[in-house]
Amino acid sequence: MLTNRQLQILQVIIDDFIATAQPVGSRQIAKKDGMTFSAATIRNEMADLEDLGYLEKTHTSSGRVPSEKGYRFYVDHLLKPQVITTQDIKTIQSLFQDRMMETEQVIRKSAAILSDLTTYTSIILGPDVQLHKVKQFSIVPLTADSAVAIIVTDNGHVENRLISIPKNFSPSDIEKVVNILNDRLVGVPLEQLHNKLEQEAAAVIKQHIGTYDGLLSSIFDINNYQGEGKIYYGGKTNMLNQPEFHDLNKVRMLMELMEKTSQIQTIFPLDEQGIHIRIGSENNHLAMEGCSVITASYLIGTEQKGSIAIIGPTRMDYKRVVSILDFMSNEITKRIR
Numbered sequence: 001m002l003t004n005r006q007l008q009i010l011q012v013i014i015d016d017f018i019a020t021a022q023p024v025g026s027r028q029i030a031k032k033d034g035m036t037f038s039a040a041t042i043r044n045e046m047a048d049l050e051d052l053g054y055l056e057k058t059h060t061s062s063g064r065v066p067s068e069k070g071y072r073f074y075v076d077h078l079l080k081p082q083v084i085t086t087q088d089i090k091t092i093q094s095l096f097q098d099r100m101m102e103t104e105q106v107i108r109k110s111a112a113i114l115s116d117l118t119t120y121t122s123i124i125l126g127p128d129v130q131l132h133k134v135k136q137f138s139i140v141p142l143t144a145d146s147a148v149a150i151i152v153t154d155n156g157h158v159e160n161r162l163i164s165i166p167k168n169f170s171p172s173d174i175e176k177v178v179n180i181l182n183d184r185l186v187g188v189p190l191e192q193l194h195n196k197l198e199q200e201a202a203a204v205i206k207q208h209i210g211t212y213d214g215l216l217s218s219i220f221d222i223n224n225y226q227g228e229g230k231i232y233y234g235g236k237t238n239m240l241n242q243p244e245f246h247d248l249n250k251v252r253m254l255m256e257l258m259e260k261t262s263q264i265q266t267i268f269p270l271d272e273q274g275i276h277i278r279i280g281s282e283n284n285h286l287a288m289e290g291c292s293v294i295t296a297s298y299l300i301g302t303e304q305k306g307s308i309a310i311i312g313p314t315r316m317d318y319k320r321v322v323s324i325l326d327f328m329s330n331e332i333t334k335r336i337r
Contacts, residue, residue, distance in 0.1 A: 002052075005037065007078065009045050010054055014066045014074045018315050021243045023063030068280040071292070071314055075277050081323040088117060092328055096335040102156025103300060103336055108232045110308075114328060115235025118321050120312035122234035123258075125268055127306045132157050133189050137181040139174050141165070147174070153190065155300070157230070173209050180204050231261060244290055244313040253287035267293050268307040275322055280314050292316050296329035300336050 002010070012032055013024045026043040029035060037045075046064050049055045054070035057063075066074065095109055107124050114122035132153035141147045144165070151159040165174070184201040185193065239245045239254060258264055267283060269276050279292045294316075295309045308329055310321050 002049075002054075002073075005041075006045055006049060008035075009037075009042055010049055010066075010070065011074065011078050013046075013055065013064060014070060014078075017065055018317055021315060023058050023065050025063040028063070066314075068282075068314065071279050072282075075279070075318060079318055079322070081326070082319045084323045084327050088324060089327070091117065092324075092331055096331070103154070104156035104230075106332070106336060107306070110328060110332065111232040111234030113234070114308070114310065114324065115238055117324050118310055118312070118317075119235070119238055119241065120310050120316060120321070121236055121238050121258075123264065123267075123309045123311065124232045124234075125265065125307040125309075126157075126230040126232065127155065127300055134186050134193065136186065137178055139163075139178050141171070141174065151190075159190070176208055177205055180208065231264065233258070239291075239311070239313075242313045242315075244315065250287075250290060254291070257285060257287040267309055267311075268295055273297055275326055277318070277322075290314060292318075294318070294321050294325055296325045298329040298332040300332070306332075 009029060012029050012035070016022075016024045016028065026039045026046060029042050030037065030039040035042075046055060049070075050057060050064060053067055054073060055064040056067045056070075058065055091113060095106055095113065101109075104126065107126050111122045111124045114124075132155050134151055135154045136152045138150045138152075139147050140150065142162075145167070147163055147165055149161045149163050151161075153159075180201055184204065185196055188196050236255075236258065240251060245251050245254070263285070266285075267278070267288070274296070276295045277292065278295075280289050283289075283291065283293055288311075290313060291311055292314045293309055293311050295307055297305060297307050299305055308325060310316075310325055312321070
């Protein structure tokens with residue numbers, strides 16, 4: 001159990017190191033407003049905090065820096081999120097002024113705004129693609145025997161499939177198929193398309209055109225749709241601006257991780273609400289050992305769930321990021337239906 005004096009000193013050290021990225025010394029702490037302890041007393045307490053594992057001593061300075069354990073204690077016991085500024089509120093709410101903007105566009109822009117506001121890298125995991133509902137079908141002929149089938153969903157997501165056109169299939173036949181699909185399948189979730197096609201649309205296509213021959217089965221095969229949300233990045237290279245990431249090998253490892261969809265998805269907690277913070281090695285990736293990840297979830301309607309993550313150095317400004325992330329996730333949930 002830390003004493004009140006140790007708590008005060010630990011908070012000052014972490015707040016200063018977050019702000020400056022420079023080791024913090026006892027004289028620097030002693031000059032702080034409201035600090036009534038001598039530099040010698042502070043120095044002794046810093047040594048004790050180091051022995052307890054909350055601080056580390058660098059090789060280049062007599063000052064101390066927070067350890068992972070120190071950051072974890074800070075986040076769990078000392079962190080008080082900032083009150084979000086009026087300007088930040090206006091910037092985030094500007095996302096929702098264009099009511100004609102598709103959900104997918106809003107999410108993509110959200111990633112960009114979050115990276116700008118925090119100066120870190122943002123990752124937004126969109127809702128499960130299979131839960132998107134069909135908004136419109138179209139078929140665009142490419143050659144006499146091939147075409148592209150296009151499905152646009154209610155979230156603005158677009159699926160393209162290359163299909164084969166049966167012999168003797170006329171442009172008017174293609175138009176009839178498109179009309180039948182839009183009549184029978186609009187509003188159906190992608191995960192149900194294959195069954196709905198076979199149960200409802202296929203018979204109508206046969207009735208009006210005289211053939212079906214599996215024309216569209218490849219488009220609606222559920223195995224073609226990824227059972228995962230789409231990932232959007234903002235400020236992917238922002239980490240290069242952090243002094244901790246001047247090591248090119250460290251940056252390369254982090255960038256390679258972000259290129260691997262299945263691995264980057266593991267940074268998001270499963271089925272958990274609220275704000276979550278993972279620090280350094282808690283992320284279970286070698287490339288993330290110098291990083292902290294703050295995540296929040298959001299809802300679109302009653303069924304579709306997504307997640308937001310901010311990746312920064314372990315020295316990230318937790319107070320600001322938590323307040324912005326919490327506000328953004330609540331706004332997306334409230335504004336998008």
